[in-house]
Amino acid sequence: xxxxxxxxxxxxxxxxxxxxxAKPGARLENDHSQPTKKIVTKHEVPYFPSARQxxxxxxxxxxxxxxxxxxxxxxxxxxxxxxLFGAGNYGWYGxxxxxxxxxxxxxxxxxxxxxxxxxYDYWWTDTAALTATDQDNLGQYMEGGGYVWLISQDGLxxxxxxxxxxxxxxxxxxxxxxxxxxxxxxxHGLAEIDSITLWSIPDYGSNPFFPDELIPDxxxxxxxxxxxxxxxxxxFYDAGVWLSSFWSVDGRVQPGSAYWGDWVxxxxxxxxxxLFSVLGIAxxxxxxxxxxxxxxxxxxxxxxxxxxxxxxxxxxxxKLQVYNKLGQHVATLVDAHAPAGSYKVTWNATDVPNxxxxxxxxxxxxxxxxxxxxxx
Numbered sequence: 001x002x003x004x005x006x007x008x009x010x011x012x013x014x015x016x017x018x019x020x021x022a023k024p025g026a027r028l029e030n031d032h033s034q035p036t037k038k039i040v041t042k043h044e045v046p047y048f049p050s051a052r053q054x055x056x057x058x059x060x061x062x063x064x065x066x067x068x069x070x071x072x073x074x075x076x077x078x079x080x081x082x083x084l085f086g087a088g089n090y091g092w093y094g095x096x097x098x099x100x101x102x103x104x105x106x107x108x109x110x111x112x113x114x115x116x117x118x119x120y121d122y123w124w125t126d127t128a129a130l131t132a133t134d135q136d137n138l139g140q141y142m143e144g145g146g147y148v149w150l151i152s153q154d155g156l157x158x159x160x161x162x163x164x165x166x167x168x169x170x171x172x173x174x175x176x177x178x179x180x181x182x183x184x185x186x187x188h189g190l191a192e193i194d195s196i197t198l199w200s201i202p203d204y205g206s207n208p209f210f211p212d213e214l215i216p217d218x219x220x221x222x223x224x225x226x227x228x229x230x231x232x233x234x235x236f237y238d239a240g241v242w243l244s245s246f247w248s249v250d251g252r253v254q255p256g257s258a259y260w261g262d263w264v265x266x267x268x269x270x271x272x273x274x275l276f277s278v279l280g281i282a283x284x285x286x287x288x289x290x291x292x293x294x295x296x297x298x299x300x301x302x303x304x305x306x307x308x309x310x311x312x313x314x315x316x317x318x319k320l321q322v323y324n325k326l327g328q329h330v331a332t333l334v335d336a337h338a339p340a341g342s343y344k345v346t347w348n349a350t351d352v353p354n355x356x357x358x359x360x361x362x363x364x365x366x367x368x369x370x371x372x373x374x375x376x
Contacts, residue, residue, distance in 0.1 A: 055113035056085065056271070056278060059103050060094030061122075063129070066206040068095070068120035076203070077118065079255040080267055084279065100127040106137045114147040114271070114278045118250070121204050123154035130160050142168055142242035147276050149245045153210055156248075169246040170220025170237030175213035178231055182209040184325075186227045186369065187251055191236070193223055193269035195293060197368040198259035199358060200251045201327070212248035223275075224251075227370075236275060243276055258327050258360065262367045293368040295361045301373035306347045308333065308359060315339040316364035322347060323358045330357060349374045 058077055062068035069075065072095040081090050091112055093104045099122070109115050117138070119129040129152055130138070142148055148168070156162070156174055165171040182202075189196040202208045213231040216222060224234025224247060234247040253263040271279050294311035312318060320334035330352060333345050347359075354376055360369040 055090075055111075056081065057091035057093060057104065057109060057112040057115045059115060059117040060092070061096045061103050061117060061129070061134075062094070062120045063096055063099050063101065063122040064124075065097065066204075067122045068205060069203045070205050074118070076250075076252050076254065077116075080264065083264055084268060084271065099124055100131060102131050102133045102137075104137070106140050109137065109141045109146060110144065112146075114149065114276050115141065116149045116151070119150075119152040119155050120250075121153045121202075121206075121210065123157055123210070125158055128159040129155040135160070135164055139164070139168060142239070142244060145241055147243045147278065149247075149270065149276065151247045151250055153212075153249055156212055157210075165246065166217060168237075168239075168242075169244045170217050170235060170239075171246060172215045172217040174215060174248070175231070177210050178213045179226070179229065180208075180210040182211065185209055185211065185233075185249060186371070187233070187249070188225050188227045188368075189223060189266055189269060190225055191221055191223050192274040193266055195366040195368065196262055196266045196269065197227070198251065198253060198262035198266065199327070199369065200249070200253060200259075200263075202250070202252060203254070209249050214246065214248055223270075245270065245275070258321075258323055258329070259367075259369075261362075265365055265367075293361055293363055293366055295359065295368050295370050297359060297370060297372045301375045302347075302349050303374075303376060304348070304350050306349060306372055307344055308347055309342065309344050310361050311342045312338060312340050312363050313366075314363070319360075319362045320345060321360050321362075323360060324352075325356050325358070350376075 058081060060068075060072060060074055060077075062072070073092060074095070093108070096103060103117065122129045138148060150169065152160070156165070157176055162171065162173065184199055184201045186197065186199050211226065211231070211233050214222075214233060214235050216235040216237070219239070220235045220237040222232040222234065223236045223245065225232050233249050234245065236245045237243070251263050251266055253259045268279070270276060293313065296309045298307050308320065310320065315338065318334055318336060318338045319332065321332050322330040324330055331347065333347055352374060354374050356371055356373055358369050358371050360367060
């Protein structure tokens with residue numbers, strides 16, 4: 001089913017390319033012949049960080065125009081790393097655009113403490129998302145003490161070996177494509193990034209999310225889950241010599257949107273002292289996760305009014321807001337400082353159309369969200 005769907009998408013894209021070729025003056029809307037911003041490319045000397053900075057290299061290994069966001073460099077991750085490190089204070093490799101094209105070599109990666117390697121939704125099975133050379137270089141890098149955060153939606157589907165993933169990422173097995181296609185995911189951090197919840201919406205050129213359920217071996221543990229199903233979609237592995245994490249889906253949130261602060265907090269949690277520990281003194285968090293928030297809505301579905309119950313683990317400034325499925329603000333129910341404890345508030349849904357809405361609770365730097373269906 002998945003293969004057929006993606007082949008149809010590919011044929012449609014090929015038709016567009018053919019049309020553009022037939023008209024020499026025409027250009028595809030997602031023609032990326034020139035990067036939108038020049039950071040550190042694969043053709044230049046990579047940035048070598050000072051001791052104060054974390055030393056992160058981001059690898060944009062998209063391998064096609066269709067499998068990643070519509071422009072490159074990836075604006076979501078560029079904004080993310082700028083917010084945490086400052087523009088120019090990290091390395092950027094790519095974007096790779098040709099299937100089978102290798103990523104950075106071993107010497108380049110060894111200039112950094114952490115490599116965030118993102119293959120987006122490259123799903124062609126004739127060439128694995130990580131080439132044999134990439135696998136060899138990454139393995140040597142980790143065996144030398146390097147840290148790797150691999151984000152690969154369809155890497156297993158393309159043929160990246162399970163045996164290699166077990167050795168370097170602690171992955172025992174996976175249930176591929178437990179959900180497809182998904183136009184959004186409600187994801188929640190676990191373990192070291194517990195208490196952070198957000199809605200992730202893909203902006204890839206041709207495909208929505210095709211997440212895999214990840215089953216770690218005894219030495220690894222789960223750090224990210226899909227709340228609605230639920231399934232584990234992100235794991236972390238401490239091998240002693242190296243640290244690594246594998247996510248089968250991105251937590252993509254557009255900069256400035258409702259969940260952008262939560263996405264920043266989640267990435268900070270991954271890079272901060274509890275996990276990869278690559279953020280220097282200068283990168284203080286804008287949002288620090290606190291204890292677990294609790295949020296529940298009754299009745300389900302809601303006809304006229306909904307009772308929203310929530311619990312705060314500590315005293316802090318609280319916001320309780322409602323958004324529609326497009327991420328547009330609908331209502332603010334609470335906007336005030338509150339002590340720790342349990343609360344209830346009523347939302348009058350008589351003036352909104354039928355559909356799915358998301359209730360988001362924030363308390364200081366922590367947040368959680370859940371959905372409510374309005375049916376009249």
